[in-house]
Structures are given as C-alpha cells and as structure tokens.
Amino acid sequence: MGLLEIGSRRTPGLRREEVATLAGVSTDYYVRLEQGRERRPSEQVLDALARVLELDPEATAYLHELARPRAREHRPGDRADQVSPYVLRLIESWDYALGIVVNRRWDVLARNAMAIAFFKGLEYSDNLIRLAFLNPAAPEFYRDWEHDAWSKVAHLRAVTGGDCEDPYLFDLIEELSLGSEDFRRMWARHDVRVRSYESKRFRHPEVGDLTLWQETFSINGTYGQQIIIAQAEPGSPSERGMARLGSLAGVTS
Numbered sequence: 001m002g003l004l005e006i007g008s009r010r011t012p013g014l015r016r017e018e019v020a021t022l023a024g025v026s027t028d029y030y031v032r033l034e035q036g037r038e039r040r041p042s043e044q045v046l047d048a049l050a051r052v053l054e055l056d057p058e059a060t061a062y063l064h065e066l067a068r069p070r071a072r073e074h075r076p077g078d079r080a081d082q083v084s085p086y087v088l089r090l091i092e093s094w095d096y097a098l099g100i101v102v103n104r105r106w107d108v109l110a111r112n113a114m115a116i117a118f119f120k121g122l123e124y125s126d127n128l129i130r131l132a133f134l135n136p137a138a139p140e141f142y143r144d145w146e147h148d149a150w151s152k153v154a155h156l157r158a159v160t161g162g163d164c165e166d167p168y169l170f171d172l173i174e175e176l177s178l179g180s181e182d183f184r185r186m187w188a189r190h191d192v193r194v195r196s197y198e199s200k201r202f203r204h205p206e207v208g209d210l211t212l213w214q215e216t217f218s219i220n221g222t223y224g225q226q227i228i229i230a231q232a233e234p235g236s237p238s239e240r241g242m243a244r245l246g247s248l249a250g251v252t253s
Contacts, residue, residue, distance in 0.1 A: 117249030
C-alpha cells in the first residue's frame with residue numbers, strides 16, 4: 001500500500017495522515033470528515049477511503065450512508081409499518097415454512113401460522129433482536145447464538161447509517177445497551193452486515209433440534225420492510241420436525 005514511503009509507525013494500523021495520503025486528500029480534510037464538519041464528501045473521496053481502509057461492499061455502502069443519509073421517506077405515526085394484504089396472503093400460503101415480515105428495527109409486523117407456532121411462548125418475540133438479547137432462553141433456542149446475535153447487530157448497525165432521524169431506532173439501541181452486556185460488546189465492534197441466505201440452527205422446546213435455511217427479501221415500495229422465510233431441506237429430519245410442529249399447532253394435518 002505504499003506505507004513505507006509515508007514513514008514508520010509505532011502501533012499497528014493506519015494513522016490519520018497515512019489514510020489521508022493514500023486516499024488523496026489532506027489530513028485536515030480527513031479530520032473534518034471524522035468530526036462530521038465536512039458535510040458533502042464526493043463519491044470519489046468515499047470510494048478512495050473505502051479502498052484504503054479495505055472495506056467490504058457492505059461496509060462501503062454503510063460509509064456512503066453515514067456520509068449522505070437519506071431524507072426520511074416516512075415519519076413515525078404514518079403507515080410505514082402496515083403490511084400489504086398481498087404480502088399477508090403470500091406468507092399465509094406457506095404451510096411448512098416460517099414467514100415473517102419485519103421492519104428496519106426488527107419489529108415483527110406480521111407472521112404466518114407456522115411462525116406463530118415456532119415462536120410461541122418466547123418473550124420478546126415481537127422484535128427479533130430483543131428476543132436474541134433480552135430473553136434468557138435465547139442462547140438455548142438459537143444453537144449458534146453468538147453468530148446469530150452478531151448478525152442481527154451488524155444488520156442493525158447497517159440500518160443506522162441511513163436512518164439517523166428515527167427516534168424509535170435509537171430508543172431500541174438504548175434499551176438493548178442498558179439491558180444486555182453482550183449487545184454492548186457486539187455494538188462496539190462497529191461491524192456491518194446485510195443479512196443474506198444462511199443456515200440457522202434452533203433447539204425448539206416441542207420438536208427438538210431444527211436446521212432451517214433462511215433468506216430475506218426486501219419488499220419494494222415500502223420503507224425497509226422485509227420478508228424472512230425459513231424452511232427445512234426436503235426429506236431432512238428438520239422437515240419432519242417442522243411437519244410435527246405444524247401438526248401440534250393445528251397448522252397442518
């Protein structure tokens with residue numbers, strides 16, 4: 001990266017003047033960016049900083065969101081969290097898969113019958129990140145709790161970059177920070193991740209261990225609503241477990 005030409009260092013990592021030089025900006029300009037006094041950095045400067053800092057695509061997008069937050073398209077109290085009846089019919093048609101609609105804060109806006117049965121009796125299940133950090137049973141329910149909790153925090157961190165004016169979002173962060181040392185630890189890492197297709201392992205109190213493949217889809221025309229679908233591999237023990245859960249709950253015959 002050309003650091004030897006800039007000078008020696010006593011600690012690992014890049015100094016401010018090194019980042020500035022490699023990004024092609026002055027140290028003073030870079031300091032103003034850090035302090036939020038430079039309000040309109042160009043796309044070229046942001047891309048250069050992302051390259052120097054070796055940010056992945058998700059962290060690069062977060063950097064752009066922080067530098068240029070979008071004007072809010074909806075305000076609290078409007079209809080931003082209303083779920084389309086077409087989306088409701090879609091998730092309700094899935095007999096053997098979990099179907100959940102969430103907003104940017106992980107509030108559960110809608111769920112199908114299988115999802116209701118799946119999360120039955122779990123405190124804080126109206127918000128998936130509260131469930132992960134404030135429910136004492138969560139580390140048992142999520143068999144890979146550390147990774148799953150980190151993933152939710154990294155997603156929430158990504159959301160804050162483009163939603164700096166949402167008081168409900170910051171109330172949620174404050175609640176989690178006060179209520180969970182693990183959340184404070186993970187939040188302090190500043191990791192950024194947009195959730196994607198992945199395997200999830202659960203230990204369900206009624207049907208035992210389940211492995212589900214989960215994918216998240218954005219709903220066009222909404223302010224950050226997403227559909228989460230989770231289903232078992234065909235022919236697997238988890239598929240039989242999900243069928244048993246559906247039968248116990250009266251969802252499937």
